[in-house]
Amino acid sequence: MKSSIHDKLMPGEELSQQLYEIRSHLHQNPELSFQEYQTCSYIMSWLEKWGIPHRRFGETGVVVDLIGEEGEGRHIGVRADIDALPIEEKTKLSFASKQPGVMHACGHDGHTTILLGTVYQLFQMKGKWKGRVRCIFQPGEEADGAAQQMIEEGVLDNPRVDGMLALHLWPHLPFGSVGVRNGAITASCDDFRIAIEGKGGHSARPQHAVDAIAISSQILQALSLLVTKGTNPVDPVVVHVGKIQGGTASNIVADRVIMEGTTRTVSRETRNKLRQQFISLVKGIVEAYGATVKITYNEGFPPVINDPMLTDCVKQCAAELLGESAVYVLPEPSMGADDFGAFAEQVPSTYFRLGIQQADQPVYDLHHPQFQFDQDIIPIGVQVCTHTVLTWLEKGEKETC
Structure with a gap:
């Protein structure tokens, strides 16, 4: 079961190379909250290249609505944050930031790339699933009110989204592992x-x-x-x-x-x-x-309060892909914050951690000028997101995953 799912959802070599290229470009060209004009254009350029319909949302957001060809069904949203931080990068990466005093020090370049990969996978498989998936590339997570602003402008409506999913790269879990938690996972x-x-x-x-x-x-x-x-x-x-x-x-x-x-x-x-x-x-x-x-x-x-059913779905799907030992039930919430909590107040949602810690490398926390991650985490993130979305759509809200 595990190997067949893994093989089915693993991005191919061509897509993986494209995703590595995307991540490098985003990291080299970070933009601060609500200034993500080039980031927005770059995201849309790849969607256009892949032939995937999309729309700009507000000044710098992008929304992709994917419709399964197997018929009507549930409607899930997946969100990635796209903005960077006012930090001078000190990683010495070959693709380090070209923008003085601005850096992707919170992994949003990875989040954006993972969602693009997820969009591509789901679009290619749209003949095999039913329902809808709304993929939201959200600006301004590091500023106040970005998610709430998008909600007020109708990003969850027409038709209404039934549930939401998001991930965050996490330097405090082993590389390629997943951290889940029912209830509160981040603070207000x-x-x-x-x-x-x-x-x-x-x-x-x-x-x-x-x-x-x-x-x-x-x-x-x-x-x-x-x-x-x-x-x-x-x-x-x-x-x-x-x-x-x-x-x-x-x-x-x-x-x-x-x-x-x-x-x-x-x-x-x-x-x-x-x-x-x-x-x-x-x-x-x-x-x-x-x-x-x-x-x-x-x-x-607001705090991010995870829905038990969606969280269990992530837990099950991650275990099927990565093995039971790679799934961690987080014992306590983080007192850090994420405006994904605004989505979680509106619809059942879950927010999970994707581990990037490597035993032979120093660990730098989020928002540190030397924060970085191995790009091989990107295909893993794509697999987990894709599998979770397809499983949740198949099972529906009244069945456990």
Whole structure:
């Protein structure tokens, strides 16, 4: 069973070489969020070369609708993110970024290439399956609201998508393995800004001033207690202050302090509760010391909550292709975030990890200037995605895979 599936879905030599060429080009020509104009054009040029119908979605997105010729059926979406990061590359690869200060340091060049390979495979096999597949090349994952923006513009509609699938290359799993998890797999990511307005004065006469720096220190301590004492210890929460600005001289009481940071949770209920607790706590401290405050709390990415049925489908298909030992059930979610959570809020979805760690190579995390991966992971990703899509379409939502 395993070998026959593997042989059937393994990209041929010609396609594999094309995919390696695509990945190298994308890596050499990265573009930041919502600036992916050349990336968009390049994706469409390959679809045109292969004779695959497609459409531009928004300014820099691309959507491919594939229709099986075996008849009506389920409708699944597959998403790949296409944007890069503002990082100076230090990999010394022969195809390193040509764009100063911009790099594919999160594997999105791999994600895009894998989805293109999946599109090609499914298109070539369209006479053997029924239903629909919507392949979404999404811009702006590293920025705020890209997935949500596409949803609001109807990317899941006409006809409605019934489920969604996405992968992410993962340097913390062995090369060619797959990591799956039911429930939360990534966290929400919300940003906050606290502007404290006190009253300036001379350090020799603090009784005539309201010290914004002292108030900010009280907020820092209280936020730590909020995490350790105000939330369920088995329900992960992060509250991080990453930036504080205030004060002008050693002998002046600061009249203003700006604090900026992020909060992360893995459940929608905790996310909503934390926001209320956060705002109430900060306001209470500031008012108690006679200052005023303006709190800006921006909701970013929601957590990615995996659907059990789709997740089990990935697990089964990966095991059939790669072997049981190559499938890992992840014991805990990542507190990192991905805006694929916006899709998962709308339709049953699953997001899985594709391992790229090699025993004889140093491990560099996502967003590191030396992050890289072996291109041989691309055909493996294509196989897993293709097999999962075809299996899910065949079984339907009311049957287990």
